Amino acid sequence: xxxxxxxxxxxxxxxxxxxxxxxxxxxxxxxxxxxxxxxxxxxxxxxxxxxxxxxxxxxxxxxxxxxxxxxxxxxxxxxxxxxxxxxxxxxxxxxxxxxxxxxxxxxxxxxxxxxxxxxxxxxxxxxxxxxxxxxxxxxxxxxxxxxxxxxxxxxxxxxxxxxxxxxxxxxxxxxxxxxxxxxxxxxxxxxxxxxxxxxxxxxxxxxxxxxxxxxxxxxxxxxxxxxxxxxxxxxxxxxxxxxxxxxxxxxxxxxxxxxxxxx
Amino acid sequence: xxxxxxxxxxxxxxxxxxxxxxxxxxxxxxxxxxxxxxxxxxxxxxxxxxxxxxxxxxxxxxxxxxxxxxxxxxxxxxxxxxxxxxxxxxxxxxxxxxxxxxxxxxxxxxxxxxxxxxxxxxxxxxxxxxxxxxxxxxxxxxxxxxxxxxxxxxxxxxxxxxxxxxxxxxxxxxxxxxxxxxxxxxxxxxxxxxxxxxxxxxxxxxxxxxxxxxxxxxxxxxxxxxxxxxxxxxxxxxxxxxxxxxxxxxxxxxxxxxxxxxxxxxxxxxxxxxxxxxxxxxxxxxxxxxxxxxxxxxxxxxxxxxxxxxxxxxxxxxxxxxxxxxxxxxxxxxxxxxx
Numbered sequence: 001x002x003x004x005x006x007x008x009x010x011x012x013x014x015x016x017x018x019x020x021x022x023x024x025x026x027x028x029x030x031x032x033x034x035x036x037x038x039x040x041x042x043x044x045x046x047x048x049x050x051x052x053x054x055x056x057x058x059x060x061x062x063x064x065x066x067x068x069x070x071x072x073x074x075x076x077x078x079x080x081x082x083x084x085x086x087x088x089x090x091x092x093x094x095x096x097x098x099x100x101x102x103x104x105x106x107x108x109x110x111x112x113x114x115x116x117x118x119x120x121x122x123x124x125x126x127x128x129x130x131x132x133x134x135x136x137x138x139x140x141x142x143x144x145x146x147x148x149x150x151x152x153x154x155x156x157x158x159x160x161x162x163x164x165x166x167x168x169x170x171x172x173x174x175x176x177x178x179x180x181x182x183x184x185x186x187x188x189x190x191x192x193x194x195x196x197x198x199x200x201x202x203x204x205x206x207x208x209x210x211x212x213x214x215x216x217x218x219x220x221x222x223x224x225x226x227x228x229x230x231x232x233x234x235x236x237x238x239x240x241x242x243x244x245x246x247x248x249x250x251x252x253x254x255x256x257x258x259x260x261x262x263x
Numbered sequence: 264x265x266x267x268x269x270x271x272x273x274x275x276x277x278x279x280x281x282x283x284x285x286x287x288x289x290x291x292x293x294x295x296x297x298x299x300x301x302x303x304x305x306x307x308x309x310x311x312x313x314x315x316x317x318x319x320x321x322x323x324x325x326x327x328x329x330x331x332x333x334x335x336x337x338x339x340x341x342x343x344x345x346x347x348x349x350x351x352x353x354x355x356x357x358x359x360x361x362x363x364x365x366x367x368x369x370x371x372x373x374x375x376x377x378x379x380x381x382x383x384x385x386x387x388x389x390x391x392x393x394x395x396x397x398x399x400x401x402x403x404x405x406x407x408x409x410x411x412x413x414x415x416x417x418x419x420x421x422x423x424x425x426x427x428x429x430x431x432x433x434x435x436x437x438x439x440x441x442x443x444x445x446x447x448x449x450x451x452x453x454x455x456x457x458x459x460x461x462x463x464x465x466x467x468x469x470x471x472x473x474x475x476x477x478x479x480x481x482x483x484x485x486x487x488x489x490x491x492x493x494x495x496x497x498x499x500x501x502x503x504x505x506x507x508x509x510x511x512x513x514x515x516x517x518x519x520x521x522x523x524x525x526x527x528x529x530x531x532x533x534x535x536x537x538x539x540x541x542x543x544x545x546x547x548x549x550x551x552x553x554x555x556x557x558x559x560x561x562x563x564x565x566x567x568x569x570x571x572x573x574x575x576x577x578x579x580x581x582x583x584x585x586x587x588x589x590x591x592x593x594x595x596x597x598x599x600x601x602x
Contacts (some may be wrong), residue, residue, distance in 0.1 A: 069503050091505035101496045105518045115504035117514070129427045145595045165504060 012216065016201030017047040017082045017092070017168040024077030026063055027226075036226035037063045038074070043220055043229065045169075050195055050202040052212035052253065055222030061205040064227070065173050068203060069095045081169065091115055094167040098174040100158035108133070108157045109142035115165040132164040135194060152183035163194065170195070172204045176211065188214055192239060209255045214241055215247045221258050231258050237246040275381070291349045294356035297340020298363075302332035305363040305370065308310060309388070314374045316381055320395065321374070324388040328363070330464070335359065382564050389565035390572070397566065400554070405573060407549035412581075416535045420528055423479035427486025427527070431520070432512060444483065452477035452538045456545060466546030470539070477538040478531035489523025490516045515533025523595060525589045532585055536578050551577070 026038040037060035045051045053061045064074045067079055079086040081093065094115070102111045109120040110130050116122045133139050136156040146154055159192060162170060172191070176184045192215050195202050206212050212219045213235055221231040233255065237247055306328035314321055342349035352359075366387055372378040374386035393401070429436040430444075452473045463469035493516050501515050543552025551574045558566035 069499075071499055071502065073445050089502040089505070091503070093503065095499070095503045097496065097500070099496065101494075101500050103497065103500075103515070103518070105521070105593075114506075116503065118501060118506035118510050147595070159498075161504070 003073075007145045016047045016049070016199060018047050019169060019201060019203070020078075020080040020083075021064070021068070022078045022080070023222060024064070024067065024074045024079060025226075026060075026067065026074050026076075038067075039228045041077070041227065041229060043232075045201050045203060047169055047201055048199050049218065050192075050204060050216045052204045052216035053222060054206060054219050054259070055227060056210065056224055056259065059209050059222050059225050061222055062173050065171050065203065066096065066203055068169070069093055069171055071095075091165045092167055093169045094162040094165050095171040095173060096101075096158055096162050096175040098177045099145070099189035100151075100154035102149075102154055102157055102161070104146050106133040106145070106146075107142065108138060108149070108160075109145050111146070111157055112142075112160045112164050114161055116138045127162075128166075132160040135163060136160045136190070141166065150183075151179050152187060155179060156243060159191075159194075163198070166198075166200075167239050168200055170200050170202045173204060174205050174207070177206070177208075184208075184211070189240070191215060192241075196239060209252055209259070210243060213251055213255070216242060219251075219255065221255065281346040290352050291342045291356075292339055294360075295335055295342060295352050297425075298343045298356055298359035299332045299335040299339065301360045301363040301367075302328050302335060305367040306332060308370050308375065312375055314386070314388075315377050316374065316386075318374065318386060318388045318392060320388040320391045323395075324391050328366070331363075348350075361455040382562060385565040385568060390569045393566050393569035397569075401570065401573060404549065404551045404554040404570070405577060407547075408543065408551045408574075408577070409554075411470055411543070411547065411550060412474060412535060412539050415539070416478050416532065418471065419475030419478025419535065420482050420531060422475065423482025423527065423531065424486050424524060426479070427483045427524070428490055428512065428517065428520075430483070430487040431490025432516065444480075448484070452480075452534070453541050456541065460546050465541075466548075470542035470547050473542055474535045474538050474599075477534040481530035481534060482527040484525045485527030485530070486520060489520025489527075492523070493519040522593060525585075525593065528585060528589075529582070530583060 001072070009061075021041055024038055024041045025036070027034050027036040029035075041064060043051070053064065055061050057224065063072070067074050068086065070086045070093065085105045102108075103114070106114075109129060112132055113122060115259075116125055116128065130139070130142075131140055136159050138153065138156050138160060141149070141153065141157075146157070149157065155178075159175070175191075176187050179187060188211055195215075204216060216235055219233045219235060220229055221233070223230045233251060234249060235248070237245060241248065306325045309321060309325040309328060338352055339350060342352050370388075373381070373384050374388065390451055426436075426440065426444075430440055455473055455476065456469075459469035459473055460466055463472060490517055496514050497519060498511055506515070539550070540552040540555075543550035544556045547553060551570055554570045555567055555574075558564070558570060
C-alpha cells in the first residue's frame with residue numbers, strides 16, 4: 001500500500017530517506033511525577049512520502065518530532081533513518097517549527113544562511129541561499145529583518161532556512177498552525193509543490209484534518225496523551241488535489257469520527 | 264476607497280500641509296526673533312551696571328551674548344528659505360528663550376546685585392574666565408580622566424562580558440563564580456579604595472582596578488541573565504541545522520543576549536564615573552576629580568563650576584557614544600530608547 005502512495009507523490013528530485021519508528025515510548029518527569037507522552041508508537045515513512053501525524057493538541061505528536069529530529073532521545077524503542085539509528089540532530093533532518101523562530105538579529109538572508117554557516121559551507125555554497133529564497137517566494141526580502149515580516153512571510157523564511165540544507169527528511173511541526181486561514185491555504189499548496197519538486201520525505205504534524213488530507217499520502221491518527229496510533233488512512237488521490245473532491249470529503253468525515261468530532 | 268477619493272484626500276492633505284508650512288514659517292520667524300531678544304536682554308543685563316566683584320571677562324561675555332542674539336536674528340530670517348534650519352530652530356526655540364533668561368537672572372543675582380554670597384556663587388563670566396585662562400590645565404585633566412576611565416572601563420567590560428557568558432553557559436563556572444560574585448559584587452568598588460591604594464604599586468593602577476571592578480559587576484550580571492534567558496527554541500533551530508557548541512555560543516547566545524549586555528554596559532559606565540571621580544580626588548594626582556579637589560583647596564569656586572560643567576559634558580558624551588554603538592549593533596530591535 002505504501003509503494004502506491006510513493007508513486008502518487010511522483011518525486012522529481014533526489015529521493016528522501018526511509019524513516020522507521022519502532023515501538024517508541026517516551027515520558028517526561030514533572031515535579032517527581034511521570035507524564036507518559038508516547039506509548040508504543042510504530043510507524044514508517046517511505047522515501048519521498050509525505051506522512052501526516054494527526055491528533056488532538058498536546059497529544060505528544062511534537063514530542064515524536066523532536067525524537068525524529070534527534071533533539072531528544074526516546075526512553076524506549078528505536079528510531080532509524082535508512083536503517084541507521086538516530087543519535088542526534090543532523091542537517092539532513094531539518095525541522096520547521098510552529099513558530100518561525102527566526103533570529104531577530106539577522107536579516108532574512110542571514111537566517112537562511114544559518115545552516116550553511118553552521119557547517120562551514122557558506123563560502124562555497126552561498127548561491128543556494130538565493131535559490132532557497134526564490135523557492136519560497138521571498139526574493140527581494142533578503143535584507144529585511146524578521147520584525148518587518150508578516151506571519152506568512154516569516155514562516156516562508158523559516159521554510160527557506162530548512163530547504164537550503166537540502167534535507168532528505170523535512171519535519172514540519174504544525175508549520176502553518178499560526179497563520180490566518182487564507183495564508184494557510186496558499187502555503188499548503190506551496191508546500192506540496194516544494195515537496196513534490198524536491199522529493200524529500202516529509203513528516204507533517206497537524207491538528208487540521210483538511211490540511212492532512214490535502215497534503216499527505218498517508219494520515220496517521222493519534223489518540224489523546226499518551227499518544228497511541230489509532231488508525232492509519234491512505235489518501236489515494238493524485239496531486240494537485242481539490243479540497244471539495246468527494247473522496248477527500250468522505251475521508252474527512254471518517255477522520256473526524258476517529259477523532260471523536262463527528263456528530 | 265476609489266481613486267477619486269484618494270485624489271481628493273491627497274489634494275486636501277497637500278493644502279493642509281501648505282497651510283501648516285505657512286503658519287510654521289510665521290512661528291519660526293516670531294520664535295527666532297523672541298529668542299534673539301532674550302539673548303539681547305541677557306547681554307544688556309551684563310552691561311547694565313558695574314560688577315560687584317572683580318571679574319575680567321564681563322565685556323567679552325556681553326559681546327558673546329550679543330553675537331548669539333544677532334546670529335539668531337539672522338537665522339530666524341533665513342529660516343524662511345532654508346527648511347532644515349527652520350525645523351531645527353523651531354524645535355530649539357523654547358530652550359533658546361529660557362537659557363538666556365536664566366543666564367540673565369544668574370548674572371543679576373551674582374555680578375550685579377550681591378544677592379548670592381561671593382565667592383561661592385560666581386557669575387557666568389567667572390566660568391568664561393576659567394575656560395579662557397586655565398584651559399590648558401583643564402584640558403589636560405580631561406585627557407587624564409579619559410585615559411584612566413577608558414582603560415579601566417574597557418578592562419572591566421571585557422572581563423564582565425567573558426564572565427557573564429561563561430556563567431550563562433557553563434555549570435562548572437557557575438558553581439565556583441556565582442557565590443563569589445554574590446559576596447563581592449554588591450560591595451561598592453569605592454570600599455576597596457584604602458586597600459587598593461597600598462596593595463597596588465601605584466594609585467593609578469589601583470584606580471584602574473577599582474574602575475574595572477565597578478564596571479565588571481553589572482556587565483557580568485546582565486550578560487549572564489541575557490545568555491541564560493535565550494529561548495531554547497533558538498538553540499533547537501541551530502542544532503537541527505548542524506551547529507556545534509562554539510556556533511551556539513558565538514552566533515546564538517551572544518547576539519541574543521546583546522540587548523541585556525548593553526544595559527549592563529550602560530550601568531557599568533555610570534558606576535565607573537563615580538569611582539573615577541573618587542579615585543582622582545583621593546589618590547591620582549591628575550584628572551577632573553583632582554582638578555575639583557585642587558580648585559576647592561584654592562577656594563576657586565569658578566574653577567569648580569567650570570570643571571563640573573566639563574565633567575557633565577564628558578560623561579553625557581560617553582553615554583551618548585555608548586548608545587550610538589548600541590543603536591548601530593541593535594538596529595534590528597524595535598522600540599529602542601533614544602538618548
